[in-house]
Amino acid sequence: MPFFDPLESTFYGHCVERLLTSKDLAPLLADGIVELGPGTGRPVVEALRRSGSRVPITGYELDADSARIASRATARAELGNYTVVQGDFFAATDKPGARRHGDPADGRKAGVVDLPVGPGGGAAVRRARCAIGNPPYLPAVARPVGASQLWGGHDGAHVARRVLSQEMDVVLLMIASISDPVGLVRHARAAGYRIADWSVRPIPFGRYSHQPWVSRRIGELARSGRAFFGPEGYLLAGVTWVRDAAPAGAADEPDDAATVLRRILTAAGSATSLDETAEASRTAGARRRVRIASGLHEVPNRPASRLSGSG
Numbered sequence: 001m002p003f004f005d006p007l008e009s010t011f012y013g014h015c016v017e018r019l020l021t022s023k024d025l026a027p028l029l030a031d032g033i034v035e036l037g038p039g040t041g042r043p044v045v046e047a048l049r050r051s052g053s054r055v056p057i058t059g060y061e062l063d064a065d066s067a068r069i070a071s072r073a074t075a076r077a078e079l080g081n082y083t084v085v086q087g088d089f090f091a092a093t094d095k096p097g098a099r100r101h102g103d104p105a106d107g108r109k110a111g112v113v114d115l116p117v118g119p120g121g122g123a124a125v126r127r128a129r130c131a132i133g134n135p136p137y138l139p140a141v142a143r144p145v146g147a148s149q150l151w152g153g154h155d156g157a158h159v160a161r162r163v164l165s166q167e168m169d170v171v172l173l174m175i176a177s178i179s180d181p182v183g184l185v186r187h188a189r190a191a192g193y194r195i196a197d198w199s200v201r202p203i204p205f206g207r208y209s210h211q212p213w214v215s216r217r218i219g220e221l222a223r224s225g226r227a228f229f230g231p232e233g234y235l236l237a238g239v240t241w242v243r244d245a246a247p248a249g250a251a252d253e254p255d256d257a258a259t260v261l262r263r264i265l266t267a268a269g270s271a272t273s274l275d276e277t278a279e280a281s282r283t284a285g286a287r288r289r290v291r292i293a294s295g296l297h298e299v300p301n302r303p304a305s306r307l308s309g310s311g
């Protein structure tokens with residue numbers, strides 16, 4: 001079933017818009033963007049509409065229904081620069097024919113994708129150097145029934161780690177405080193990425209997180225210091241990384257934005273089970289207390305608070 005969550009998907013769209021309007025990153029986006037899992041396509045359609053960006057984006061969607069719906073959404077929007085293809089993002093980005101091994105002008109080996117450009121897709125190709133996505137991040141030891149396309153492996157960060165291993169120049173991913181955020185930020189640094197921009201917002205637990213296999217695993221991760229949440233839910237961050245170094249040795253160099261983001265995501269809460277948080281949220285009033293960064297802030301239910309920063 002196509003995934004669309006009014007809070008999460010809209011937030012993802014805002015993060016994409018932020019990327020598309022970044023003057024600093026514009027040169028790295030000009031050759032196109034590849035997207036993992038457009039879902040309904042609405043987040044990127046809205047981001048392109050609001051930003052007016054003409055950067056070509058190709059979305060790869062595994063789920064056939066979602067791909068069909070997203071293709072319809074892009075056609076209706078008449079944007080011309082957003083194409084949705086049904087298929088595995090990694091099969092496309094790893095496609096040997098699309099790689100340019102040994103290109104003397106550019107030593108990049110992976111993360112190179114041919115993108116159709118111009119009316120009708122044309123014969124010309126460009127290489128995308130930027131990947132975006134709101135990847136599946138539900139942690140569970142086995143694929144959760146009814147939410148298989150949202151499964152992020154044992155710790156929820158498997159798909160995000162895979163994208164960050166593609167050697168793109170720019171990567172924008174949504175990362176969740178319930179899915180080993182510290183390990184993921186560390187992985188990105190080890191892969192040579194530095195955080196250029198981030199935004200964070202709270203997300204209440206939905207029906208997928210309450211599935212027994214998922215909620216049990218979230219509790220296990222929390223008890224081992226790899227998931228952070230409270231009665232209000234967890235935190236979701238839209239993080240833009242730029243690759244600035246060869247992987248070897250990069251992890252030793254400080255990245256101040258990563259330090260700040262790590263502090264914020266680990267401050268999402270210290271609950272260790274979803275049952276405990278369900279009880280607490282039943283007793284909460286109309287106003288929620290959201291633990292963010294350095295303390296507790298009173299925030300109204302709407303509009304939801306957000307924090308953001310740049311590297």
Ligand SMILES: C[S@@+](CC[C@H](N)C(=O)[O-])C[C@H]1O[C@@H](n2cnc3c(N)ncnc32)[C@H](O)[C@@H]1O
Nearest residue numbers: 003009037038039060061062063088089134149
């Ligand atoms: C959390 S949903 C996000 C959907 C949409 N981007 C949004 O934010 O509303 C993740 C999406 O990624 C898709 N997906 C998961 N793994 C994929 C892969 N390897 N290649 C392409 N799509 C994938 C799923 O089918 C799902 O639609």
